[in-house]
Amino acid sequence: MKLFAAFCFIGLGSLMAQPVFVKDSLDTYIEREMKKWQIPAVAVAIVKDGKVVVSKGYGTTEKGGGKKVDENTLFQIASNSKAFTGTALAMLDYRKKISLDDKANKWLPYFSLQDEYASKETTVRDLLCHRIGFQTFQSDFLNWNCNLSRKELIENMKTYKPMYSFRARYGYCNAAFLAAGEVIQAATDTTWDDYLKTNFFTPLYMLRTSTTYQTIKKDKNAAVPYTLLKNKLTKLEYANVDNLGPAASINSCVKDMSHWVMCQLDSGKYLGHYIIPYAALKATRTPQMIAGRGGIPNFPSNHFSLYGLGWGIKDMFGKVMYEHTGGADGFVTSVCVLPEANLGIVVLTNTDMNEFFLALREQLLLAYFDQPYVNVSDQYYQGFKVDIKKSIDDLTDLENKTKQKNNAFALAKELPGKYSNEVYGEIELKKSGSGFVVSFSRHPQAKGEMLYMGDNTYLCEYSYVTWGTQKLKVNIEDGKIKSLVVKVNNFVDYMDYEFVKK
Numbered sequence: 001m002k003l004f005a006a007f008c009f010i011g012l013g014s015l016m017a018q019p020v021f022v023k024d025s026l027d028t029y030i031e032r033e034m035k036k037w038q039i040p041a042v043a044v045a046i047v048k049d050g051k052v053v054v055s056k057g058y059g060t061t062e063k064g065g066g067k068k069v070d071e072n073t074l075f076q077i078a079s080n081s082k083a084f085t086g087t088a089l090a091m092l093d094y095r096k097k098i099s100l101d102d103k104a105n106k107w108l109p110y111f112s113l114q115d116e117y118a119s120k121e122t123t124v125r126d127l128l129c130h131r132i133g134f135q136t137f138q139s140d141f142l143n144w145n146c147n148l149s150r151k152e153l154i155e156n157m158k159t160y161k162p163m164y165s166f167r168a169r170y171g172y173c174n175a176a177f178l179a180a181g182e183v184i185q186a187a188t189d190t191t192w193d194d195y196l197k198t199n200f201f202t203p204l205y206m207l208r209t210s211t212t213y214q215t216i217k218k219d220k221n222a223a224v225p226y227t228l229l230k231n232k233l234t235k236l237e238y239a240n241v242d243n244l245g246p247a248a249s250i251n252s253c254v255k256d257m258s259h260w261v262m263c264q265l266d267s268g269k270y271l272g273h274y275i276i277p278y279a280a281l282k283a284t285r286t287p288q289m290i291a292g293r294g295g296i297p298n299f300p301s302n303h304f305s306l307y308g309l310g311w312g313i314k315d316m317f318g319k320v321m322y323e324h325t326g327g328a329d330g331f332v333t334s335v336c337v338l339p340e341a342n343l344g345i346v347v348l349t350n351t352d353m354n355e356f357f358l359a360l361r362e363q364l365l366l367a368y369f370d371q372p373y374v375n376v377s378d379q380y381y382q383g384f385k386v387d388i389k390k391s392i393d394d395l396t397d398l399e400n401k402t403k404q405k406n407n408a409f410a411l412a413k414e415l416p417g418k419y420s421n422e423v424y425g426e427i428e429l430k431k432s433g434s435g436f437v438v439s440f441s442r443h444p445q446a447k448g449e450m451l452y453m454g455d456n457t458y459l460c461e462y463s464y465v466t467w468g469t470q471k472l473k474v475n476i477e478d479g480k481i482k483s484l485v486v487k488v489n490n491f492v493d494y495m496d497y498e499f500v501k502k
Helices: 002-016 019-036 078-094 116-121 151-160 174-188 192-201 215-216 242-248 254-266 278-285 356-368 375-402
Strands: 040-047 049-060 228-230 232-235 288-290 305-307 312-316 319-328 331-338 343-349 416-423 425-432 435-440 441-452 459-464 469-477 480-486 499-502
Touching: 019 040, 019 049, 019 375, 040 254, 040 356, 049 254, 078 174, 078 192, 078 242, 078 278, 078 319, 078 331, 151 174, 151 242, 174 192, 174 242, 192 242, 228 343, 254 331, 254 343, 278 288, 278 319, 331 356, 343 356, 356 375, 375 459, 375 469, 416 480, 425 480, 435 459
Parallel strands: none
Antiparallel strands: 040 049, 040 343, 228 232, 288 305, 305 312, 312 319, 319 331, 331 343, 416 425, 416 499, 425 435, 435 441, 441 459, 459 469, 469 480, 480 499
């Protein structure tokens, strides 16, 4: 009886230590803001002082569905996979299987870059901290959801023209993380997927966590991906990013992710056993690159933004926060740990057009650091509402101009044919009604309907919704068609890609 009473007392003490917002307002807040942001499914985990104080889901796995979200509902966590990859390689470094300062081509002889010096000098560490000279998201137009193998994607890195000098500037690079992850197999004869399962998922009892597209596609308790198209919720297919695995392919749930967070907060231990050597954990948290200027609006105490090995590093109210976000087709997610505050937060959502996944994290940080209440989600939403209206107005204006255009493109008869880009490969244009259709060799699932809108420019509506609707410019040289410049949404890739007519 005394033991039972003591257990109840400890449990009550843990509960009473939680902020009023978490105890009394969290459910109401989340459910209200989900409606505002049009998010069908949200899942949240909070770990504080060694205990999971929140692990639950909200909404339904798909819009209008009857399956309620719970702590076991799967989401694609996308780039939150990177912390697992960085930690795996830090563990191999600790165990003397590799060195983080090994040259990449020691383990991957087929790895090379356009810049000769960078090609020779790039290390495993460089690959894990976004400093090899590429612009953020460069080449993800090709990499994301494509039909190339992991090795083919890495071999293709030599076609990228670096935007910055080697190690001079931060540029978020999924292909680099893929290359780093493939070092695991080269050094251990174990795939990245199996290494994570053996060293993390199994000992951390992350029983629902996996690394393949087929797993989440077949699962009966998985959130369905959505985006907003003209501010209307639109269902998407799951992204097949198995070939980008070490950068982006983990599927997980908040119950499993809470175990990962508990391990991070307990110096690498889970249930009293070391899963990650503390030295390896510290290696992932050591700043390697300046990632930004800091200065989050609700956090004037945030002064810096750095990057370690798979973790972003920021200061929050005098404490260090290790964090990452993830964005896939129809999902945006967030994970953060603040070891000095014994606090960790996981937020998973199933639309890729919301900022609530960040707002909720910030709302919880304000609560745990005993700051005055402000509705962070609403602050984000007011700016989002302006942006979304502008994007709809701009798109409507472009569509109206296209419909009103009477004169045809002068060289329309010359447009059909194949076009080539060194990074991407081939696309093909064919006549279709009053316009053209463009198909993509590396994305057989994608088409683009092109209608002329004047000034040698076509408005292209992609069937692959994530790419958006974009203006494609036809370049003319000596009275003949030279090339077509292709653009997709910035969410995928910021760059333009020139395809030269064959």
